[in-house]
Amino acid sequence: xxxxxxxxxxxxxxxxxxxxxxxxxxxxxxxxxxxxxxxxxxxxxxxxxxxxxxxxxxxxxxxxxxxxxxxxxxxxxxxxxxxxxxxxxxxxxxxxxxxxxxxxxxxxxxxxxxxxxxxxxxxxxxxxxxxxxxxxxxxxxxxxxxxxxxxxxxxxxxxxxxxxxxxxxxxxxxxxxxxxxxxxxxxxxxxxxxxxxxxxxxxxxxxxxxxxxxxxxxxxxxxxxxxxxxxxxxxxxxxxxxxxxxxxxxxxxxxxxxxxxxxxxxx
Ligand code: LIP
Numbered sequence: 001x002x003x004x005x006x007x008x009x010x011x012x013x014x015x016x017x018x019x020x021x022x023x024x025x026x027x028x029x030x031x032x033x034x035x036x037x038x039x040x041x042x043x044x045x046x047x048x049x050x051x052x053x054x055x056x057x058x059x060x061x062x063x064x065x066x067x068x069x070x071x072x073x074x075x076x077x078x079x080x081x082x083x084x085x086x087x088x089x090x091x092x093x094x095x096x097x098x099x100x101x102x103x104x105x106x107x108x109x110x111x112x113x114x115x116x117x118x119x120x121x122x123x124x125x126x127x128x129x130x131x132x133x134x135x136x137x138x139x140x141x142x143x144x145x146x147x148x149x150x151x152x153x154x155x156x157x158x159x160x161x162x163x164x165x166x167x168x169x170x171x172x173x174x175x176x177x178x179x180x181x182x183x184x185x186x187x188x189x190x191x192x193x194x195x196x197x198x199x200x201x202x203x204x205x206x207x208x209x210x211x212x213x214x215x216x217x218x219x220x221x222x223x224x225x226x227x228x229x230x231x232x233x234x235x236x237x238x239x240x241x242x243x244x245x246x247x248x249x250x251x252x253x254x255x256x257x258x259x260x261x262x263x264x265x266x267x
Contacts (some may be wrong), residue, residue, distance in 0.1 A: 004077070004105065006058060008126045011113050013098050014053045018046045019117035022084065022097060029091055031158030038087050039215050044068050046099060047084035054079045054101070061103075064234060066208045073234035078104040078266045080211035080234070100186035102211025107231050112212040114190040123190040123216050131219035133194050140222040140244035142196035145251050148176045148198035148244070152189035153203045157264070165203050167259045170250065172199060189213030192242060193220035198221050200224075200242040204265065207234050217242055223249040227256065228263055 014181045021042055028041035047065045055061055062075035066082050079101060084090050086097035095118040103111040123138070125131035127256040131138050150172045155161035173179050180197060183187050185205050193216045204210075210224075211232070217224045224242035226232060241256055243249035 001104070002124075003128060003253075004110070005023065006103070006111065006126075008111055008113070008124055008129075008216045010057055011054070011101060011103075011111070011125050012115070012122050014050060014057070015101055015108050015115045016030055016117075016122065018049050018083070019098055019115050021046050021049070022090065022099070022117045027091060033157055034159075038091060039067055039167060040084070040087060040091060043083045044088060047081055050081050050083065050099075052103065053075050054081070058103075064207060066206065068092050070117060076106065076229075078206050078234065080104055080109075082186060082208035082212070085093050085186040086182075086207055089183045095184070096182055096184055098184055098186065098187045098190070100208065100212035101216065104211060104232065104234065107234075109211045109214040109232055112215040114186050114212045114216060116187055116190075123193060123213075125193075125216040125219035126218065129219070131193055131216045137215075137219050137220055138194040138221050139214040140193060140217070141198055142245065143198050143248075144245075144247050145176055145178075145199075148248060149178050149180055149199070150176055150199040151180050151182060151191070152200070153181060153183075153185065153202045153205075158204060162258050165201075168201055168256055171255045171259070172201070175251075189224070190216055191243060191244065192222055193217045195244070198244040200240070201252065201256055202241075203239045203260070205264070206237050206239070207232070210240055225249075225253075227260070228266065237265070
């Protein structure tokens with residue numbers, strides 16, 4: 001992948017500025033889809049702020065945002081924004097939400113920033129230049145499967161697909177150390193990059209949940225794959241898995257593909 005001339009620290013500055021909105025702003029909550037799906041006035045404010053400033057930073061780039069009306073998917077350079085990943089945690093004042101920004105270049109996540117404002121933790125990576133947390137290089141852990149923690153979810157926004165998730169979680173749980181469900185995919189994926197968790201599986205997430213964290217995991221030495229897809233999907237949900245080591249990834253993939261020989265909602 002050819003590199004592009006963009007200072008990732010400028011992206012982190014913008015994301016940190018947007019992070020102040022999560023800490024300060026009053027929360028007006030609106031229902032979005034099913035019972036579990038919400039958007040707040042803060043999601044919209046963060047996305048508006050980032051969309052405008054990221055476009056200025058990289059002239060000619062396009063935006064895909066979780067709360068956007070129109071989602072272009074055919075640009076050469078696309079910012080993929082989740083203004084608040086962990087909206088339900090945000091509404092419930094759990095202090096477990098992040099802003100995620102990915103830059104997709106020629107169809108693949110190229111640069112990523114995931115910011116947890118409550119702990120002031122800025123995760124970031126640009127392809128070929130390493131992964132960082134608050135300026136320090138990060139790396140996945142070397143724990144084996146038996147000592148791993150899995151992060152996962154159960155298709156929150158379409159619960160028809162929950163049963164295979166529970167089967168996969170049960171099987172991984174029997175062989176590993178423990179399980180976490182933190183309610184924000186982007187943060188859980190960033191936690192894998194810095195060695196806090198080792199395994200990740202989610203049956204149905206959206207491009208904005210993962211675009212920021214994928215380059216961070218890869219640059220931190222981890223493995224992440226979109227199940228049964230060759231390219232990063234920009235306009236549809238997908239199943240994703242990831243792990244710290246090739247051995248752990250292989251075992252997780254074995255369990256996932258046995259329980260999920262196909263993804264039921266893929267067309
Ligand atoms: C969601 C997370 C949830 C995860 C979903 C999605 P949202 O993000 O809260 O934990 O399972 O795939 O990432 O809707 O809060 O931005």
